Amino acid sequence: MLASMKWTDLDDNWCPVARTLSLVGDRWTLLILRDCFLGLSRFEQFVESTGATRHLISDRLKRLVEAGILAKQAYSERPKRYEYVLTEKGQEFAPALVSFRDWGKKHLPVRRQTKT
Amino acid sequence: MLASMKWTDLDDNWCPVARTLSLVGDRWTLLILRDCFLGLSRFEQFVESTGATRHLISDRLKRLVEAGILAKQAYSERPKRYEYVLTEKGQEFAPALVSFRDWGKKHLPVRRQTKT
DNA sequence: GCTTGATAGTTCTTATTTGGAACTTAGGTC
DNA sequence: GACCTAAGTTCCAAATAAGAACTATCAAGC
Numbered sequence: 207m208l209a210s211m212k213w214t215d216l217d218d219n220w221c222p223v224a225r226t227l228s229l230v231g232d233r234w235t236l237l238i239l240r241d242c243f244l245g246l247s248r249f250e251q252f253v254e255s256t257g258a259t260r261h262l263i264s265d266r267l268k269r270l271v272e273a274g275i276l277a278k279q280a281y282s283e284r285p286k287r288y289e290y291v292l293t294e295k296g297q298e299f300a301p302a303l304v305s306f307r308d309w310g311k312k313h314l315p316v317r318r319q320t321k322t
Numbered sequence: 323m324l325a326s327m328k329w330t331d332l333d334d335n336w337c338p339v340a341r342t343l344s345l346v347g348d349r350w351t352l353l354i355l356r357d358c359f360l361g362l363s364r365f366e367q368f369v370e371s372t373g374a375t376r377h378l379i380s381d382r383l384k385r386l387v388e389a390g391i392l393a394k395q396a397y398s399e400r401p402k403r404y405e406y407v408l409t410e411k412g413q414e415f416a417p418a419l420v421s422f423r424d425w426g427k428k429h430l431p432v433r434r435q436t437k438t
Numbered sequence: 439g440c441t442t443g444a445t446a447g448t449t450c451t452t453a454t455t456t457g458g459a460a461c462t463t464a465g466g467t468c
Numbered sequence: 469g470a471c472c473t474a475a476g477t478t479c480c481a482a483a484t485a486a487g488a489a490c491t492a493t494c495a496a497g498c
Contacts, residue, residue, distance in 0.1 A: 215373075216349070218433060222426030223356045223419055229430070231349035233332070240339045249475050257331075259457055264476060285465040287474060295429055302421035303339055309418065310338030313411055314345070365446050375486055380447060401494040403445060 229273050230299070234258045235266045236306070239292075239299055242276065247289040275299070345389050346415070350374045351382045352422075355408075355415055358392065363405040391415070 216228035230236055237256045246255055252263045267290055270276040275296040281289045292299075332344035346352055353372045362371055368379045383406055386392040391412040397405045408415075 216353075217430075220432065221356065222424075222430065223422045224353060224426075225430040225432070226422040226426035227349045227352055231352055233343045233347035236343055236347055237332075237340060240337065250473085253475095259459095260476070261458090261478090262456070282474090285463085285474075298425060298428070299421075302418055302425060305415075305418035305421050306339045306342040308338075309414060310340075310342035312414070314333070314338065314341040316334060316336065316341070366444090369446095375488095376447070377449090377487095378485070398445090398494095401445075401492090403494095 229269070229275070232266070234262050235270065236303070238263070238266055238270065239275070239296070240303055242290070242292045242296065243300065243303060247291055249288075249290075252290075270296075345385070345391070348382070350378050351386065352419070354379070354382055354386065355391070355412070356419055358406070358408045358412065359416065359419060363407055365404075365406075368406075386412075 216224045216231075219225050219228070230239065234256060237258070238252055241252055241255050246252060249260075249263060249267070252258075252267070253260050256263065258266075267276065267278075271278050271290070274293055276290045277293050278288050278290055281287055332340045332347075335341050335344070346355065350372060353374070354368055357368055357371050360371075362368060365376075365379060365383070368374075368383070369376050372379065374382075383392065383394075387394050387406070390409055392406045393409050394404050394406055397403055
């Protein structure tokens with residue numbers, strides 16, 4: 207690996223960690239997955255819960271569906287409304303998120319600032 | 323969470339996953355950690371192994387040291403040369419990386435393209 | 439004591455990605 | 469027919485990353 211590269215180029219890396227990161231190695235993507243595990247499934251919910259822009263959510267959901275981690279399902283025909291649910295492949299991300307959760311709980315306690 | 327935000331703003335989020343991601347929710351940061359677990363410790367090694375730009379590596383190492391995940395240690399006094407090693411806090415990331423590795427091995431087999 | 443060679447960065451300019459807000463589409467409610 | 473909801477898209481400005489060259493500090497060779 208002589209020259210610099212973009213993260214999407216990692217998808218064919220020899221290392222399974224790198225390949226995984228080429229898909230989900232991104233703050234918002236992982237937050238969306240967290241939300242899915244918490245039971246959220248709709249576009250507006252992801253926007254509200256993560257605080258990311260609609261543009262980002264749109265892009266990341268597309269990526270996740272393409273990767274077969276989420277599935278886009280119509281929950282209403284008229285008007286057409288869609289929701290995103292974890293596939294089995296997506297479900298298997300649980301251990302990673304649990305690891306992050308545990309690490310965060312142990313090492314990053316909330317500093318309760320007086321915020322408005 | 324009404325307005326959009328930056329990922330570094332996640333550091334005081336109610337969710338431990340979000341707080342963790344505010345630190346390491348970034349492709350290169352996690353790749354650097356992977357490298358550390360593989361035994362790498364020097365600037366040039368990270369540059370070569372990850373394929374990220376020197377700028378990025380520099381920035382991410384700083385962040386990781388600040389967060390107490392890596393420690394910067396001099397391995398030579400003259401000339402001053404430093405290496406980066408996992409702290410205990412950093413070591414405890416192992417389960418997350420293992421999860422990523424396992425997920426990648428299972429769901430993202432290498433497509434052996436004939437690349438130059 | 440000048441040149442070459444590491445290592446660990448920094449600087450610079452350009453390109454790509456995000457942020458923020460408004461707009462769209464398609465139907466529903468009052 | 470004015471307003472509402474959900475799920476996006478579009479636009480421009482701002483922030484971040486890419487790519488390459490440059491710097492600092494010493495060691496080794498000649």
